[in-house]
Amino acid sequence: xxxxxxxxxxxxxxxxFDDRTVCVEAVENFSLEIxxxxxxxxxxxxxCGKSTLLNMLAGFTQPTAGKLLLHNEEIxxxxxxxxxIFQAYALFPWKTVRENIEFGxxxxxxxxxxxxxxxxxxxxxxxxxxxxxxxxxxxxxxxRQRVALxxxxxxxxxxxxxxxxxxxxxxxxxxxxxxxxVRIQKESKKTVVFVTHNIEEAVILSDRIAIMSARPxxxxxxxxxxxxxxxxxxVRQSAxxxxxxEQIWNVVREEVLKGMR
Amino acid sequence: MNKERRGTPSFGRFRLKEVQGVLAQxxxxxxxxxxxxxxxxGWEFLTTYGWISQVFLPSPSKIFSEAVKLLKDxxxxxxxxxxxxxxxxxxxxxxxxxxxLGILLGTSRFLRAVFDPIISIIRPLPALSWIPLSMLWLxxxxxxxxxxxxxxTFCSVxxxxxxxxxKIDPIMxxxxxxxxxxxLQVMKEVILPGALPSIISGLKVVLAIAWTCIISTExxxxxxxxxxxIWNAKDWGNTPQVLVGMLGIxxxxxxxxxxxxxxxxxxxxxxxx
Numbered sequence: 001x002x003x004x005x006x007x008x009x010x011x012x013x014x015x016x017f018d019d020r021t022v023c024v025e026a027v028e029n030f031s032l033e034i035x036x037x038x039x040x041x042x043x044x045x046x047x048c049g050k051s052t053l054l055n056m057l058a059g060f061t062q063p064t065a066g067k068l069l070l071h072n073e074e075i076x077x078x079x080x081x082x083x084x085i086f087q088a089y090a091l092f093p094w095k096t097v098r099e100n101i102e103f104g105x106x107x108x109x110x111x112x113x114x115x116x117x118x119x120x121x122x123x124x125x126x127x128x129x130x131x132x133x134x135x136x137x138x139x140x141x142x143x144r145q146r147v148a149l150x151x152x153x154x155x156x157x158x159x160x161x162x163x164x165x166x167x168x169x170x171x172x173x174x175x176x177x178x179x180x181x182v183r184i185q186k187e188s189k190k191t192v193v194f195v196t197h198n199i200e201e202a203v204i205l206s207d208r209i210a211i212m213s214a215r216p217x218x219x220x221x222x223x224x225x226x227x228x229x230x231x232x233x234x235v236r237q238s239a240x241x242x243x244x245x246e247q248i249w250n251v252v253r254e255e256v257l258k259g260m261r
Numbered sequence: 262m263n264k265e266r267r268g269t270p271s272f273g274r275f276r277l278k279e280v281q282g283v284l285a286q287x288x289x290x291x292x293x294x295x296x297x298x299x300x301x302x303g304w305e306f307l308t309t310y311g312w313i314s315q316v317f318l319p320s321p322s323k324i325f326s327e328a329v330k331l332l333k334d335x336x337x338x339x340x341x342x343x344x345x346x347x348x349x350x351x352x353x354x355x356x357x358x359x360x361x362l363g364i365l366l367g368t369s370r371f372l373r374a375v376f377d378p379i380i381s382i383i384r385p386l387p388a389l390s391w392i393p394l395s396m397l398w399l400x401x402x403x404x405x406x407x408x409x410x411x412x413x414t415f416c417s418v419x420x421x422x423x424x425x426x427x428k429i430d431p432i433m434x435x436x437x438x439x440x441x442x443x444x445l446q447v448m449k450e451v452i453l454p455g456a457l458p459s460i461i462s463g464l465k466v467v468l469a470i471a472w473t474c475i476i477s478t479e480x481x482x483x484x485x486x487x488x489x490x491i492w493n494a495k496d497w498g499n500t501p502q503v504l505v506g507m508l509g510i511x512x513x514x515x516x517x518x519x520x521x522x523x524x525x526x527x528x529x530x531x532x533x534x
Contacts, residue, residue, distance in 0.1 A: 060435055080441040090436035094454040094531045103450070104440035135531040155440050 351410020363422025421463025
């Protein structure tokens with residue numbers, strides 16, 4: 001990566017949930033610059049505030065302290081330029097695959113002919129030809145997540161926020177989806193912020209890896225992933241891969257133990 | 262199949278097997294059919310042979326001939342049509358106002374706070390209790406009939422719709438907003454279709470309430486309709502006609518239910534599989 005333009009800037013962000021009975025500090029003094037076109041993985045044990053961070057980037061919730069900037073402008077409301085992919089897919093069950101994918105464009109009142117052209121492109125990109133008129137309930141988990149991905153891509157956001165998107169998939173489907181994501185990111189050149197608790201997944205996908213501490217979530221360590229791309233099956237067998245995994249695991253392990261106390 | 266046919270020794274036995282197959286397949290519908298036949302035959306038997314007095318309970322054949330008579334002079338058809346029209350009219354009006362308002366109330370805590378106390382006062386009132394007031398205001402014309410159905414069903418519609426909006430997964434609303442949907446678009450594109458299955462099952466219950474409303478109103482003040490026919494027949498001691506009227510209600514409600522089911526399938530195609 002020669003030129004590094006900051007697209008997203010997380011500046012000293014804290015988030016506290018206070019519902020009068022309990023006060024939970026989810027994220028504390030978290031800072032991170034995210035560069036255009038890169039894929040950053042945020043790794044941490046469950047409950048460390050990774051999803052909270054992502055929700056703030058999408059504008060679903062606001063930080064208690066600190067700032068989140070997109071192109072130097074503060075994110076103050078739901079931000080369509082940061083497209084969210086949810087673990088639970090969040091597809092509209094009453095819409096067909098095509099209608100789901102065209103949703104964002106329909107909201108912008110794009111004429112239907114133009115919508116169709118865009119949806120055709122993304123249906124092809126995620127490999128769902130022949131399922132255009134199926135309803136989500138008729139699809140497998142992997143296919144549903146492809147629809148969700150196409151739906152967000154069709155809306156042309158600058159950043160993809162992915163909240164453990166493959167966690168609900170079986171191991172084989174997950175591996176296929178990871179490869180697809182790498183390919184799609186290469187094609188679309190989107191910036192991706194990918195939250196996961198799966199270290200191997202982070203190593204396979206990322207340009208950089210941000211490891212979060214146990215709650216309250218702070219930035220524990222920021223690593224540059226040195227593994228060469230593309231990372232095919234052979235990379236998974238390499239010594240460097242195992243070493244990097246080990247290195248991350250040692251940091252995460254400490255935090256998991258802290259979180260359990 | 263072919264092999265079996267060749268192997269079966271006698272034609273008669275093969276036929277028997279086929280009949281048995283059909284019987285096994287249609288077992289439960291067949292049981293239902295036999296059940297209704299036994300019900301009417303038993304009724305016929307008990308009444309014709311004097312076990313039960315015909316004045317007290319007329320036989321099915323008597324009721325049938327009364328129905329044929331009423332059908333021939335057109336009164337039964339007219340009654341069914343007018344009652345059906347009143348029910349569907351009032352019900353449609355209540356749904357047309359209740360569904361959008363319910364969705365608004367379901368999504369806005371402010372509006373809910375405004376309307377909640379008013380609904381709480383109106384809701385416990387049975388439809389019957391509106392009859393005197395509606396007669397004072399509107400007389401006994403058609404407007405009064407529609408308004409009784411409306412008053413009797415409106416709050417139920419509202420409550421079913423509000424409940425239905427609560428059942429939507431909030432993550433879907435987030436996803437829609439993230440894809441650029443405005444508040445109004447979220448209501449139209451996410452909350453309405455998401456709540457639709459529950460709304461429709463609620464409306465089915467409300468439709469039954471609407472029938473109660475109209476039959477009681479017609480009994481109190483009307484010159485046509487199934488409720489009036491039954492009440493009028495009672496005044497003349499015409500038990501067969503009372504029963505024809507009741508059966509008329511039964512069959513009309515059944516027919517409308519079937520129609521409603523067909524509409525439901527068209528409105529919720531994603532649940533067909």
